[in-house]
Amino acid sequence: MIFIPGQKLIIFIKTILMDLSGIRNPTLVLNRDIAVANINRMRSKCNVTGVRFRPHFKTHQSHLVGSWFRDQGVTEITVSSSLMAAYFIDSGWDDITIAFPYNPREHDYLEYLSRRARIALTIPGVTSAAILAENGRSDFDVMVKIDTGYGRSGLQWNDVDGARKIVDILATNSCLKFRGLLTHAGNTYGVSNRDDVISIYNESILRMNYLKEEAQLEGVIISSGDTPSATVISDPGMVDELRPGNFVFYDLMQYLSGICSFEDIAVAMACPVVDTQPSRGIMVIHGGAVHLSKDYVIIDNNRVFGMAVKISPDGWAPFNSPCYLTSLSQEHGIISMPARLIAEFRPGDLVGVIPVHSCLTADLAGGYILTDGTEADHMKERKYNQKQF
Incomplete structure (x- = not known):
């Protein structure tokens, strides 16, 4: 709202x-020209700033729209479910982050997907990490979900001990590779101006880097994903990867918030x-x-x-x-x-x-x-x- x-x-x-x-x-x-222009603008921003562009495909969920990203050199994507991962694997995408908390009930299916593509799973806490480490039989990358203020799911940004425990647990299973920290600053959707979006984004990235430094997490990436901040920031700062999704279409909420123009919808x-x-x-x-x-x-x-x-x-x-x-x-x-x-x-x-x-x-x-x-x-x-x- x-x-x-x-x-x-x-x-x-x-x-x-x-x-x-x-x-x-x-x-x-759907207007293809507008969507392609939106993709090009976000891709160019990532190229210029040296940040990896891993767009979220949950907005469009389309092979055709996905091909517009591929045409602009995108090779790594984000999805919100295992079934969505399967859908895009079928059109040749082979480096996929499932940015939804790991669900042990579908573990066998995730193992199946990992034999078809490079899959990164998202772990929201110590308990989930332990379950994955106990059951993992195939190679997975692992992203740890961090709550930087949205209040939905993930390890609290200042839980240094929790982060260290997760790293130690994942290390007990040689199939699991700890790739980095992931956040979704969804609270940017609840503000009505660009300055507030930038403030939330900067605080989120500072908190992610604080946890990385205090927990001594060497060689891992920081990944952030929300359309408002990815659109309005000129310099992503201390982040390695951006995962926006809504930007491909935008909508009334983004327009009224001043995130996009009407012409971008x-x-x-x-x-x-x-x-x-x-x-x-x-x-x-x-x-x-x-x-x-x-x-x-x-x-x-x-x-x-x-x-x-x-x-x-x-x-x-x-x-x-x-x-x-x-x-x-x-x-x-x-x-x-x-x-x-x-x-x-x-x-x-x-x-x-x-x-x-x-x-x-x-x-x-x-x-x-x-x-x-x-x-x-x-x-x-x-x-x-x-x-x-």
């Missing part, structure tokens, strides 16, 4: 024509209009929580689940008055907008919605239509499961 007191809308019109005639249900439209959900009620100032769309998620931002003390935009064969652009998705149920969405704008629509027309959180929206959509009319794959189409191995 984020509070934004106001924002300036920037008119944005794309020149690539797309065919909207075949869209019958909520459909996530690469996805919009095309939704059919099903009812117009100008007298009430609302328009009902087929586009609900099952399509967009229930993530929201707060604007003028109201929950907002997305921003309505004009969508046409030219692309998408904001209305000349801000129009927001203010209510969601399972399949329905309600857009609040002036009557004069509602008058431009009738049932069967399409309106675009910029999602609050593109990662969840893309996951729910399970596929994309590109602005050139072609389709892009998504992991969900393959219905991966661990019974396959």
